[in-house]
Amino acid sequence: MAVHTLEKSRLIVDVLIPALNEESAVGAVVSSLKALGHPVRHVVVIDNGSTDRTAQTATQAGAVVVKESARGHGAACLRGMAFLAKQEVRPDVVAFLDADGSDDAKDLPRMVDAIVNGADLVVGSRTLGISEPQSISTAQRVGNAVATTLIRAVYGQNYTDVGPFRLVRYPALLALGMSDEDHGFMIEMQVKAVRRGLRIVEVPVHHHPRVAGESKHVKGSLAAGRRMLFTILRHSTQR
Numbered sequence: 001m002a003v004h005t006l007e008k009s010r011l012i013v014d015v016l017i018p019a020l021n022e023e024s025a026v027g028a029v030v031s032s033l034k035a036l037g038h039p040v041r042h043v044v045v046i047d048n049g050s051t052d053r054t055a056q057t058a059t060q061a062g063a064v065v066v067k068e069s070a071r072g073h074g075a076a077c078l079r080g081m082a083f084l085a086k087q088e089v090r091p092d093v094v095a096f097l098d099a100d101g102s103d104d105a106k107d108l109p110r111m112v113d114a115i116v117n118g119a120d121l122v123v124g125s126r127t128l129g130i131s132e133p134q135s136i137s138t139a140q141r142v143g144n145a146v147a148t149t150l151i152r153a154v155y156g157q158n159y160t161d162v163g164p165f166r167l168v169r170y171p172a173l174l175a176l177g178m179s180d181e182d183h184g185f186m187i188e189m190q191v192k193a194v195r196r197g198l199r200i201v202e203v204p205v206h207h208h209p210r211v212a213g214e215s216k217h218v219k220g221s222l223a224a225g226r227r228m229l230f231t232i233l234r235h236s237t238q239r
Contacts, residue, residue, distance in 0.1 A: 018076030019099035025211035074185030124165035129204035184231035
């Protein structure tokens with residue numbers, strides 16, 4: 001795939017944040033992104049059926065809030081993408097990160113620089129970066145190691161992480177034809193990026209313990225792990 005550079009002064013980045021019952025964290029996450037200023041345009045929080053004040057807190061912090069009642073990380077991300085598709089001016093780049101305060105908005109400018117320098121997909125690597133104690137559970141570490149090892153074996157791509165924080169050029173994101181509505185969404189993105197010949201870069205990022213509440217990644221981790229492994233193998237057989 002040809003590399004097309006982007007002029008940073010004109011760059012438009014929209015951020016998608018799936019959120020389920022993240023009232024205690026989402027406001028600070030949105031505020032930290034809004035504080036970055038350009039190139040961030042919209043910070044879009046996708047309320048995935050929260051029963052607390054997630055939506056209100058995000059709105060008060062300056063986010064655009066859209067609703068997705070069908071539960072699932074991928075379903076929320078796809079709803080956010082549908083929102084962006086309706087904008088009169090589409091973004092150049094889409095960023096994805098979690099609503100629980102574990103991802104650090106201060107890492108975003110370095111990830112944007114990688115896009116400006118020609119990357120199509122930039123994955124924030126917690127493995128290469130700094131993860132604070134208790135920020136990643138044992139189950140997550142094991143799942144991440146298994147997933148990256150399998151991707152390397154099947155696709156030949158040396159990812160170090162399959163974490164949620166990433167940036168992707170908007171045209172490239174559309175070309176991937178994303179469809180997974182559950183835990184396989186981010187894996188689907190990474191394996192399809194390899195198959196489509198996208199230029200992939202990993203950037204070291206900071207990772208913090210979630211602010212409060214129950215981790216969505218730990219809950220149902222076995223089912224999530226099975227889904228991710230299924231996604232890796234399923235796309236290996238597709239043309």
